[in-house]
Amino acid sequence: MLKVENLSVNFGGVRALQDVSFEVQTHEVLGLVGPNGAGKTTSFNVLSGTVRPTAGSVTYEGHDILKSSMHQRVTFGIGRTFQIPQPMHELSVRENLIVAQRFGRPDGKVKQERIDEILESVNLLHKAEADAATELALTERKALEVAKALATEPTLLMLDEVLAGLETTSKKLFMQTLKNIREKYSLSMIVIEHDIETIMNMCDRVVVFNFGKVIADGDPEETFRNPEVVRSYTGEVPA
Amino acid sequence: MNIKISALMLGVMYLGVPFFLGDNDYLIGLVASALIIAGVAVAWALLGNLGGMVSFGHAAFFGVGAYTSAVLTMDYGVPVFVALVVGGVGASLSSIFMMPALRLRGPYFALAILAYAEIFKILATEATGLTGGAGGLLSIPSLPVFAGVDFGTKLGGYIVILNIVTLMLITYYFIRRSSYGLALKAMHDSELATRIVGVPATYLKVVMLLVSAFMTGAVGAFNAHYINFLEPDYAFSGTWTVFPIVAAIFGGYRTLSGPVLGALFIYLVDQLVFKNLIPQGHQLILGVMLAGMIILSPSGLLPVITNLFTRKKADNKRGEAQHA
Numbered sequence: 106m107l108k109v110e111n112l113s114v115n116f117g118g119v120r121a122l123q124d125v126s127f128e129v130q131t132h133e134v135l136g137l138v139g140p141n142g143a144g145k146t147t148s149f150n151v152l153s154g155t156v157r158p159t160a161g162s163v164t165y166e167g168h169d170i171l172k173s174s175m176h177q178r179v180t181f182g183i184g185r186t187f188q189i190p191q192p193m194h195e196l197s198v199r200e201n202l203i204v205a206q207r208f209g210r211p212d213g214k215v216k217q218e219r220i221d222e223i224l225e226s227v228n229l230l231h232k233a234e235a236d237a238a239t240e241l242a243l244t245e246r247k248a249l250e251v252a253k254a255l256a257t258e259p260t261l262l263m264l265d266e267v268l269a270g271l272e273t274t275s276k277k278l279f280m281q282t283l284k285n286i287r288e289k290y291s292l293s294m295i296v297i298e299h300d301i302e303t304i305m306n307m308c309d310r311v312v313v314f315n316f317g318k319v320i321a322d323g324d325p326e327e328t329f330r331n332p333e334v335v336r337s338y339t340g341e342v343p344a
Numbered sequence: 345m346n347i348k349i350s351a352l353m354l355g356v357m358y359l360g361v362p363f364f365l366g367d368n369d370y371l372i373g374l375v376a377s378a379l380i381i382a383g384v385a386v387a388w389a390l391l392g393n394l395g396g397m398v399s400f401g402h403a404a405f406f407g408v409g410a411y412t413s414a415v416l417t418m419d420y421g422v423p424v425f426v427a428l429v430v431g432g433v434g435a436s437l438s439s440i441f442m443m444p445a446l447r448l449r450g451p452y453f454a455l456a457i458l459a460y461a462e463i464f465k466i467l468a469t470e471a472t473g474l475t476g477g478a479g480g481l482l483s484i485p486s487l488p489v490f491a492g493v494d495f496g497t498k499l500g501g502y503i504v505i506l507n508i509v510t511l512m513l514i515t516y517y518f519i520r521r522s523s524y525g526l527a528l529k530a531m532h533d534s535e536l537a538t539r540i541v542g543v544p545a546t547y548l549k550v551v552m553l554l555v556s557a558f559m560t561g562a563v564g565a566f567n568a569h570y571i572n573f574l575e576p577d578y579a580f581s582g583t584w585t586v587f588p589i590v591a592a593i594f595g596g597y598r599t600l601s602g603p604v605l606g607a608l609f610i611y612l613v614d615q616l617v618f619k620n621l622i623p624q625g626h627q628l629i630l631g632v633m634l635a636g637m638i639i640l641s642p643s644g645l646l647p648v649i650t651n652l653f654t655r656k657k658a659d660n661k662r663g664e665a666q667h668a
Contacts, residue, residue: 153540179542191537193530200526207523209542215523238534253541 106131106293107152107261112161114147114317121147122158125319127312129261134287134294136304136325139314140337145297146188148314149263152295153185154178165261179209184259186250188266188297192237198224198249199233202256209257220256226286227252244275251283255290262286263295268303280306301329313337346650350513350601357506362499369498374615375608376502376570382607383509383563385588389597390516391556394528395549396535398450400585401442401457402560404464405435407579409561410568411468411475414484417569424488428508428565435561436554438464446549458585465580480575487569501570508566509604512559517600519555524548587611590630594637596644605646 107129114122122144129135137145150156152163154175163170168181193201202220207213224230227248235241237249247267254262264283268276280303287294298304304311304325311328313321315337321328328334365371384402391397412434416422422430445456468475475481486496487504494500519525527543539545564584568574588607595606610630618626641648 155536155540174544175539176542176544179540185540187536187540191534191540193537194533196526196530201530203523204527204530204538204543205541208527208538208544253537257541 106133106166107295108162108164109148109152110162112148112151112163113159114144114151114156115159121317122151122161123317125161125314125317127319127322129293129295132291132293133310134296134308136308136311137295137297137314138299138301138304138311139320143314143337144317145314146265147317149185149265149295149297152178152183152263176208179257179259180211182258182260183263184209184254184257184261185263186247186254186265186267188269190243190246190250192241192246192249193253194238196237197234198229198237198241198252201237201249201253205253205256206258223252223255226255226289227282244271244279247271247279248282251286255286259292261293261295263297265297266299267296268298268300276300276303283307305329346599346601346646347517349646349650349653353601353605354510354513362502366499372502373498374612376498376505377615378608378611379502379505379509379604380563380567380570381587381591381611382604383505383512383566384560384584385592385595385597385603385607386509386512386516387556387559387563388585388588389592389603390519390559391552392592393532393598394519394525395552396532397446397549397553398454399457399556400454400589401459401461402556402588403580403582403584404438404442404457404461405557405560406564406567406584407461407464407468407576408438409435409564410574410579411481412561413565414481414568414574415474417485418481418483424485424569425490428562428569431565431568432558432562435564436558438561439553439557442553443550446546446553461580461582461585465576468576468580475576476574478576480573480578482573484568484572484574486572487566501566505563505566505570508562513600513604515555515559520600524551528552590634594634594645596646598643599646599650602644602646605649606644609645 109128110126112122112125125144125148137148139145147156151158158171165181165183170178170181173181193204196204199220202223203215206215206220221230224233229245229248229252232241232245241249251267268279271279284307286292296307308325310323311325312319313328313334320337321331321334361375365375384406388399388402391399409431413427413431416427416430417424442457442460445453445460448456469478487501488495495504527538528548530538531545531548535545564579591607591610592603594610595604596602614626614630618629622629637644
């Protein structure tokens with residue numbers, strides 16, 4: 106479905122990504138993990154089109170997406186959220202989704218029933234007419250991020266630390282919401298997350314980054330026992 | 345409320361002003377001049393409000409529209425009303441040269457556009473064969489007699505520019521309430537949020553620049569036939585950028601009719617009051633007024649009026665409820 110090959114990104118003298126390769130299969134949930142600054146969000150930025158890579162290729166459903174604009178990538182079915190929520194200012198929650206549907210869907214049609222259904226699925230229907238930038242709590246802003254991406258009818262949803270900053274109960278509820286969404290809309294997902302429990306709970310497979318390189322790729326349980334992965338987090342080798 | 349105030353304002357402009365001032369050429373001429381600034385202010389605000397682009401170069405569109413229309417009517421015999429539209433088209437075409445600046449943001453965009461405006465002024469001065477050079481164009485045809493009405497008079501000119509501004513407001517209104525308008529409004533403060541859900545932000549900016557340039561060009565074309573004279577320093581003067589910006593911000597550039605209200609208020613008060621008090625340098629007071637407005641009500645005059653109406657309505661309702 107998604108194939109990333111030998112991706113490299115340089116920011117001046119900083120090599121943010123070096124020869125990164127990974128794949129995502131249909132209906133798979135892939136976790137991207139690694140210490141801060143390892144290159145996870147940079148990978149998302151390349152996939153969504155906010156950063157241009159120095160080298161490498163990315164194909165999604167047969168499309169060479171590095172040759173496509175951000176707008177085209179959304180219509181191919183790639184949706185994403187940001188770690189810091191990015192609501193559309195001056196618009197209500199519903200209007201945020203109207204814009205996402207109008208411009209993100211290939212046919213450009215706005216369907217109010219679909220918007221209500223999405224808002225219901227992220228527990229945001231009661232705030233549909235609220236101002237998106239000023240009247241939402243953190244959990245609701247995170248839910249809006251997911252709802253906006255869903256409104257574009259993606260087949261691949263990329264979630265960038267969508268659970269970060271939430272307290273334990275909200276985090277568990279939100280995680281369940283994400284699982285329900287995955288089932289309901291038959292989505293593939295790429296999840297960036299620091300919380301190991303969340304990764305174990307949600308992901309079918311993980312790719313571990315360190316210093317811009319992929320150092321492990323595989324089953325979550327096995328990967329987290331990999332000495333190199335442990336060293337990347339703790340600096341120590343397990344006994 | 346905003347749309348009601350716009351309708352009320354247009355009602356006064358269409359009925360009240362001709363009825364009370366129609367016989368006074370000086371006053372009706374002043375209101376027409378204020379509407380010329382209002383037209384540019386609306387076009388400027390459309391670009392600033394929908395798309396978040398602050399332009400310091402609308403004088404370029406004003407000048408190109410004016411010269412296009414003047415040359416077409418003088419050299420090719422094109423009817424004046426047709427030339428007004430083509431003047432707008434000419435200004436839109438000139439904005440194509442500015443498209444590379446759309447990659448820039450904030451002050452960089454504003455300064456790049458300002459540089460383009462200067463380039464157009466130099467071109468108009470140097471293209472002597474077409475524009476008459478620094479000497480300008482004299483005897484530009486007046487607005488014609490059409491359907492028995494002489495639009496070449498002060499009152500006729502007023503009616504024409506009022507219709508142009510009204511059409512601009514209607515266009516602005518329909519753009520703003522469309523899904524394109526929603527996306528453009530959101531782009532003002534959160535462009536990344538719109539891009540990431542598939543909004544082709546650059547394309548929408550291009551369209552807004554073309555529309556804004558067309559509107560400004562049409563107003564510039566009207567002005568050429570209203571005053572019957574053009575020269576580059578006048579047609580491309582920074583006044584056509586600065587005055588509309590002051591008017592739009594003073595009236596409320598993020599509202600539909602705030603720029604019109606701002607232009608009427610600023611220009612008429614300046615000409616009728618401040619100019620008599622301080623014949624030289626009366627514009628200084630405008631600067632002080634603008635600063636005061638930005639400090640007291642950053643969103644401008646129209647939101648202040650809207651709030652007054654809304655509060656009065658709420659007080660009346662509360663009073664009725666207490667009596668009941």
